[in-house]
Amino acid sequence: MRRSKWGAVLRSPVGASAAVVLCALVVLAVLAPLLWSERAAAVDTGQILQGSSAQHWMGTDNLGRDVFYRVLVATRLSVELALAATAFGVVVGLVLGTAPVLFGARVGRFVHGVVSIAVAFAGLLLALFFAVIFGVGTVGGVLAIGLATAPGFARLTQTLVARVTALDYVAAARIAGVGRVRLLLRHVLPNIGEPLVVNATISAGGALLAFAGLSFLGLGVQAPDYDWGRLLGEGLNSLYVHPAAALAPTVAVVVAGLAFNLFGEAIAKGIGQHEAPQRGKTREPEPEAAAPLTETGDAVLAVENLRVSFPGPAGPVTPVRGVSFTLGRGECVGVVGESGSGKSLTALAVAQLVEEPGRVHADRLEFLGTALLDQGERAGRQLLGTSFAMVFQDPMTSFNPTQRIGAQLAEVARRHQGMGRRQAFARAVDRLRAVRVPAAERRARQFPHEFSGGMRQRAMIGMGVMGKPALIVADEPTTALDVTVQRQVLRLLLQVRDADDVAILLISHDITVVAQVCARVLVMYAGRIVEDLPAAELRTAARHPYTRALLEAVPDMSTDRDLPLAVIPGRAAEPGALPPGCAFAPRCAFADERCTSAEPPLVADGHGRRVACWHADEIAPAGQARVRVGESR
Numbered sequence: 001m002r003r004s005k006w007g008a009v010l011r012s013p014v015g016a017s018a019a020v021v022l023c024a025l026v027v028l029a030v031l032a033p034l035l036w037s038e039r040a041a042a043v044d045t046g047q048i049l050q051g052s053s054a055q056h057w058m059g060t061d062n063l064g065r066d067v068f069y070r071v072l073v074a075t076r077l078s079v080e081l082a083l084a085a086t087a088f089g090v091v092v093g094l095v096l097g098t099a100p101v102l103f104g105a106r107v108g109r110f111v112h113g114v115v116s117i118a119v120a121f122a123g124l125l126l127a128l129f130f131a132v133i134f135g136v137g138t139v140g141g142v143l144a145i146g147l148a149t150a151p152g153f154a155r156l157t158q159t160l161v162a163r164v165t166a167l168d169y170v171a172a173a174r175i176a177g178v179g180r181v182r183l184l185l186r187h188v189l190p191n192i193g194e195p196l197v198v199n200a201t202i203s204a205g206g207a208l209l210a211f212a213g214l215s216f217l218g219l220g221v222q223a224p225d226y227d228w229g230r231l232l233g234e235g236l237n238s239l240y241v242h243p244a245a246a247l248a249p250t251v252a253v254v255v256a257g258l259a260f261n262l263f264g265e266a267i268a269k270g271i272g273q274h275e276a277p278q279r280g281k282t283r284e285p286e287p288e289a290a291a292p293l294t295e296t297g298d299a300v301l302a303v304e305n306l307r308v309s310f311p312g313p314a315g316p317v318t319p320v321r322g323v324s325f326t327l328g329r330g331e332c333v334g335v336v337g338e339s340g341s342g343k344s345l346t347a348l349a350v351a352q353l354v355e356e357p358g359r360v361h362a363d364r365l366e367f368l369g370t371a372l373l374d375q376g377e378r379a380g381r382q383l384l385g386t387s388f389a390m391v392f393q394d395p396m397t398s399f400n401p402t403q404r405i406g407a408q409l410a411e412v413a414r415r416h417q418g419m420g421r422r423q424a425f426a427r428a429v430d431r432l433r434a435v436r437v438p439a440a441e442r443r444a445r446q447f448p449h450e451f452s453g454g455m456r457q458r459a460m461i462g463m464g465v466m467g468k469p470a471l472i473v474a475d476e477p478t479t480a481l482d483v484t485v486q487r488q489v490l491r492l493l494l495q496v497r498d499a500d501d502v503a504i505l506l507i508s509h510d511i512t513v514v515a516q517v518c519a520r521v522l523v524m525y526a527g528r529i530v531e532d533l534p535a536a537e538l539r540t541a542a543r544h545p546y547t548r549a550l551l552e553a554v555p556d557m558s559t560d561r562d563l564p565l566a567v568i569p570g571r572a573a574e575p576g577a578l579p580p581g582c583a584f585a586p587r588c589a590f591a592d593e594r595c596t597s598a599e600p601p602l603v604a605d606g607h608g609r610r611v612a613c614w615h616a617d618e619i620a621p622a623g624q625a626r627v628r629v630g631e632s633r
């Protein structure tokens with residue numbers, strides 16, 4: 001937590017009061033046993049069970065010992081045990097909560113189930129259960145209360161981890177080959193630390209109360225040691241004779257518990273004011289006869305019959321169904337299609353970022369001649385980390401908000417090029433300069449929130465070229481930017497391609513953006529490529545009714561502004577409910593019986609074009625296509 005936040009916490013009346021009480025507790029815990037242990041232990045048989053007096057403010061116990069001094073001395077053990085139990089609970093909760101990152105999604109799901117069952121039980125019930133298992137005494141008490149605290153903490157951690165791991169900078173770190181432990185320590189925990197600190201502080205108050213409860217029941221601290229709970233139990237025996245003996249430890253427990261809770265609340269409020277900016281029935285996958293590919297000898301990326309499926313309530317759903325394409329060195333290929341057509345999943349499958357329970361299958365998925373699916377995860381990551389870069393849509397979530405931009409870029413060089421800290425930082429500054437970030441040295445020391453959106457996208461591209469990438473996948477890199485910045489980012493991508501012969505796969509829902517910068521366009525619909533053609537021929541030679549409809553839906557200078565804008569009728573096909581035959585048939589003016597009964601294969605024409613439509617040969621040249629536009633269901 002930054003200094004300003006601590007300042008805000010301590011400036012609030014609640015935070016300041018709670019902090020003062022906590023400081024007093026700490027001082028008391030340190031000094032009281034040193035100063036008053038002997039007085040607290042002094043037996044005086046002439047003063048047994050006395051009430052409050054000037055000599056004994058809170059009276060005496062059944063051996064004539066001074067209750068007030070005993071309460072003061074018991075502060076150390078009470079606070080120590082509460083903190084130990086909380087620390088144990090936090091560690092167990094953290095391990096359980098971060099299981100998906102540390103041990104993978106399968107173990108994560110299992111742990112999630114266990115935690116869900118555990119949180120259904122009341123904490124004190126769990127503590128009593130574990131106390132019986134571990135036996136009476138302080139160690140048993142710490143383990144019992146720690147384990148009772150852990151499920152709640154684990155649940156909070158799971159939720160926070162799930163949110164952070166969905167962000168692009170974590171994906172970027174995984175592409176860069178950052179290992180699981182480092183990913184957790186560097187990218188996940190720093191971004192979820194604040195709520196965890198709040199929860200741990202509040203839990204400490206709960207643990208203090210719970211320990212007092214266990215000791216009161218005789219399950220916690222055992223004689224001759226004593227904590228507040230034990231003193232409360234002893235004081236209760238003489239409650240009717242002199243209540244002060246029970247009242248003193250009760251007040252201590254309540255005040256200390258409240259101080260922890262209120263301090264936790266104050267931190268939560270302080271954080272709330274400064275929250276860091278944030279930001280991703282059906283058929284089995286049918287192996288489809290892949291259309292002949294172009295020459296793949298020098299391909300950077302060769303994808304053949306790529307399928308991505310997820311389990312669904314009524315069997316697997318396959319949002320990417322048999323995608324095939326190749327990408328040569330320095331080639332820029334665009335992928336267009338409506339939302340949900342499978343563009344991003346295709347890119348994620350190439351980057352090996354499809355999470356469990358998703359499944360990726362392909363007859364061939366080769367990056368720089370290496371079959372990615374046959375590699376172990378580590379080897380695949382190593383290859384992708386050095387030669388592959390990804391630029392994401394949302395510049396807000398592309399970088400870890402807790403780390404300086406330069407350090408994040410440098411991490412790639414340190415990891416993959418074995419550079420030292422200084423050398424890696426110098427390389428980061430150099431790369432920021434290469435992507436035209438002004439005052440690169442100063443900027444490298446800034447945090448992501450100090451960058452504008454366009455500058456952050458440029459820095460992301462800079463991160464991509466820290467190594468020597470052969471392929472950059474840019475998934476909607478300009479969608480969140482305004483038009484002028486869009487142009488700068490696209491131009492920069494092309495400059496990077498020209499400088500280093502980098503292949504670019506540009507994903508966009510905007511066919512005009514793709515047409516401007518790419519040499520070739522892949523049009524995707526319902527998880528398949530339905531047309532593949534040179535970008536220059538888009539307007540003149542597109543033969544798939546869907547491609548034509550996408551083009552018609554983009555207004556240009558010749559569009560009659562008195563007429564309503566063209567839209568593609570109907571809704572995009574859902575991967576879980578695809579119609580039989582051609583998935584576009586329900587929206588297509590050309591559809592006939594054949595279209596609704598059999599899916600057209602993707603056929604190459606021998607001139608570098610491919611199309612999947614039974615009526616491709618009948619479709620008239622540009623301007624005469626009978627694309628049904630302007631109506632919707």
Ligand SMILES: Nc1ncnc2c1ncn2[C@@H]1O[C@H](COP(=O)(O)OP(=O)(O)OP(=O)(O)O)[C@@H](O)[C@H]1O
Pocket residue numbers: 280310319337338339340341342343344345346358509574575
């Ligand atoms: N983890 C997942 N589990 C189940 N279905 C998923 C998962 N991820 C994506 N899908 C589904 O796969 C389909 C394709 O998603 P994808 O993100 O590739 O689409 P897209 O073409 O990139 O769209 P957009 O432009 O909106 O990002 C969508 O219907 C989506 O709901």
